[in-house]
Amino acid sequence: MVDFHHSSDSEAADSDEELQRAFAAGKLKPGLNVVVEAPKQSINNVTGMKQKLKELQQGLDWVERLDLTNPPAPPPPGSNETEGTEGSGVEETDNDFKRELRFYRQAQASVLTGLAKLHKLGIKTRRPDDYFAEMSKTDDHMKRIREKLLEKQQGIENRDKARKLRDLKKYGKKVQQDVLQKRHKEKREMLDAVKKFRKGQKDKLDFLEETEGKGKGKQQNRHGKTDQPFQPNRKRQYKNTKFGYGGQKKRGKMNTKESASDMSGFSKKINQGKPGKQYANKNKKGNKNKRPGKTQRQKMKNRQK
Amino acid sequence: MGKRSRKVFEETKKNEATKELTDEVILQPVITSDEPPAKQSRWINKQRALIFSSRGISHRARHLMIDLRTMMPHSKAEPKMDRKDKLFVINEICEMKNCNKCVFFEAKKKQDLYMWVSNCPRGPSAKFLVENVHTMSELKMTGNCLKGSRPLLSFDNAFDDEPYLSLLKELFIQTFGTPNHHPKSQPFFDHVFTFSVTDNRIWFRNYQILEEDGSLVEIGPRFVLNPIRIFEGSFGGPTLFTNPHYVSPNTHRQLIRRQVAQKYINRVHAKKSLDERKPEFTYRSDITDDVFVTIRPEDNQQNG
Numbered sequence: 001m002v003d004f005h006h007s008s009d010s011e012a013a014d015s016d017e018e019l020q021r022a023f024a025a026g027k028l029k030p031g032l033n034v035v036v037e038a039p040k041q042s043i044n045n046v047t048g049m050k051q052k053l054k055e056l057q058q059g060l061d062w063v064e065r066l067d068l069t070n071p072p073a074p075p076p077p078g079s080n081e082t083e084g085t086e087g088s089g090v091e092e093t094d095n096d097f098k099r100e101l102r103f104y105r106q107a108q109a110s111v112l113t114g115l116a117k118l119h120k121l122g123i124k125t126r127r128p129d130d131y132f133a134e135m136s137k138t139d140d141h142m143k144r145i146r147e148k149l150l151e152k153q154q155g156i157e158n159r160d161k162a163r164k165l166r167d168l169k170k171y172g173k174k175v176q177q178d179v180l181q182k183r184h185k186e187k188r189e190m191l192d193a194v195k196k197f198r199k200g201q202k203d204k205l206d207f208l209e210e211t212e213g214k215g216k217g218k219q220q221n222r223h224g225k226t227d228q229p230f231q232p233n234r235k236r237q238y239k240n241t242k243f244g245y246g247g248q249k250k251r252g253k254m255n256t257k258e259s260a261s262d263m264s265g266f267s268k269k270i271n272q273g274k275p276g277k278q279y280a281n282k283n284k285k286g287n288k289n290k291r292p293g294k295t296q297r298q299k300m301k302n303r304q305k
Numbered sequence: 306m307g308k309r310s311r312k313v314f315e316e317t318k319k320n321e322a323t324k325e326l327t328d329e330v331i332l333q334p335v336i337t338s339d340e341p342p343a344k345q346s347r348w349i350n351k352q353r354a355l356i357f358s359s360r361g362i363s364h365r366a367r368h369l370m371i372d373l374r375t376m377m378p379h380s381k382a383e384p385k386m387d388r389k390d391k392l393f394v395i396n397e398i399c400e401m402k403n404c405n406k407c408v409f410f411e412a413k414k415k416q417d418l419y420m421w422v423s424n425c426p427r428g429p430s431a432k433f434l435v436e437n438v439h440t441m442s443e444l445k446m447t448g449n450c451l452k453g454s455r456p457l458l459s460f461d462n463a464f465d466d467e468p469y470l471s472l473l474k475e476l477f478i479q480t481f482g483t484p485n486h487h488p489k490s491q492p493f494f495d496h497v498f499t500f501s502v503t504d505n506r507i508w509f510r511n512y513q514i515l516e517e518d519g520s521l522v523e524i525g526p527r528f529v530l531n532p533i534r535i536f537e538g539s540f541g542g543p544t545l546f547t548n549p550h551y552v553s554p555n556t557h558r559q560l561i562r563r564q565v566a567q568k569y570i571n572r573v574h575a576k577k578s579l580d581e582r583k584p585e586f587t588y589r590s591d592i593t594d595d596v597f598v599t600i601r602p603e604d605n606q607q608n609g
Contacts, residue, residue, distance in 0.1 A: 043547045048545045052537060060350055064484065066455060073519075108519040111459075115494070133491055
């Protein structure tokens with residue numbers, strides 16, 4: 001509620017006179033004096049109301065009245081609603097969904113208790129399916145409601161379909177490009193294989209047969225890494241970085257933090273080992289494929305015989 | 306052969322006669338109209354509600370009134386009352402129609418809708434401001450119920466806390482609840498009226514009971530009642546209760562306008578105060594301070 005300070009001109013005269021009178025009487029204290037509204041007087045005649053309530057009550061059975069007073073039913077366990085502690089009045093009224101849900105749950109609780117009571121009294125509550133009688137809303141009206149609901153549903157479905165088609169189009173385009181690339185690659189490989197065969201490098205014609213395990217069993221590269229599509233030679237890659245795009249040396253940073261701390265060109269054996277013929281022995285563990293001495297060879301020969 | 310056929314014919318006729326006796330009620334050949342009709346001994350709670358309005362009512366309020374009349378089979382209609390007549394005339398109208406409850410809609414400025422609910426001969430009566438009216442014919446209210454079936458009345462726990470709310474609760478039960486075995490009522494229970502208290506107002510909802518396990522759908526109408534006053538008598542008499550939180554719609558509109566105006570006033574005040582507070586000289590500087598300042602060539606380069 002907004003508090004008013006009566007400062008409009010029409011009332012200034014009255015308040016001035018009042019102030020003068022009060023000052024003359026010695027009631028005013030120094031400082032800023034502001035006119036404040038008197039607190040509203042509300043009537044709450046509790047005894048009168050209770051008496052009236054007694055007069056009003058009829059003393060009928062519950063069946064005649066069908067009234068139920070109950071708090072809202074607890075929310076289902078899966079939902080993230082706070083039961084019990086409801087927000088302050090204004091906050092809850094602004095949150096439409098919460099408020100309506102509270103009313104719904106209150107009605108639900110009443111329905112459950114009310115119907116149970118009626119069943120105990122032996123009164124039928126459920127309308128049988130073949131009981132046709134006049135309804136509050138006409139059939140025509142219900143038809144319109146149904147049509148509106150269907151329309152809404154249709155709208156949602158159409159929107160979803162359109163969205164799916166759009167996504168599919170994008171995805172389809174990508175797929176198409178991939179398929180085309182694959183075909184080109186296969187064609188190229190085939191032609192290369194034929195050329196090699198013609199030139200006499202390959203003697204078997206097995207490239208003509210369809211390789212089944214092409215997709216599944218990827219041929220492992222010699223270095224143990226799976227070959228990415230169309231990755232050139234390592235030497236070629238280095239040359240690309242160095243000379244690619246007309247030689248990028250000019251634009252590239254050279255002595256940066258990363259490049260200075262880069263230890264890939266450092267070999268412990270060469271730089272930290274003792275100088276001399278040590279680097280000549282390439283394999284510390286001894287030469288592989290070392291040829292056995294004469295006596296050993298003789299022994300092996302005799303063993304075979 | 307002829308004899309036999311006659312016998313058979315007679316027998317069949319007798320059978321038909323007995324059959325008629327067991328299936329149908331045989332009416333008297335002559336009935337006098339002076340005889341009073343059979344009394345409905347099971348209808349004890351004789352409540353009759355008069356639902357009508359004053360002139361100058363909007364279409365939404367009119368539809369709300371019609372919806373209430375559909376929902377309450379114990380209601381009676383009345384043509385519009387002139388606004389010139391005083392309100393206690395309504396008591397006489399009710400007496401003439403033999404009604405003991407009254408729901409009266411009053412519209413002011415074609416904008417604000419007030420509702421009176423009253424127990425006619427002796428009181429009490431209550432005046433409400435009706436807000437947020439949605440009628441039954443809105444397409445978002447998808448439920449439906451038997452016309453004239455008895456509603457279950459569901460009240461919030463808050464109705465037992467305050468004395469004025471418990472008085473209103475009793476009034477609502479007697480006004481909105483359909484009496485048992487009312488001749489126009491229908492047998493089964495398929496809808497529930499909900500009264501809840503939020504933000505010092507009474508919220509009304511009407512739900513259809515779809516399944517016995519408690520699934521509900523809203524039928525409508527729905528409205529919010531803001532209690533203004535409760536009187537001891539019907540449409541008059543000493544006041545029992547006034548609502549301290551009630552703000553009349555006129556005051557409410559005035560408040561809004563003033564708040565908007567306050568913005569402009571504040572801005573004008575702020576401007577004025579700035580003019581008053583602004584000093585002539587931001588800070589006092591000596592002109593001779595510039596004499597020995599040398600302008601370096603770099604500064605010149607940057608600027609030019």
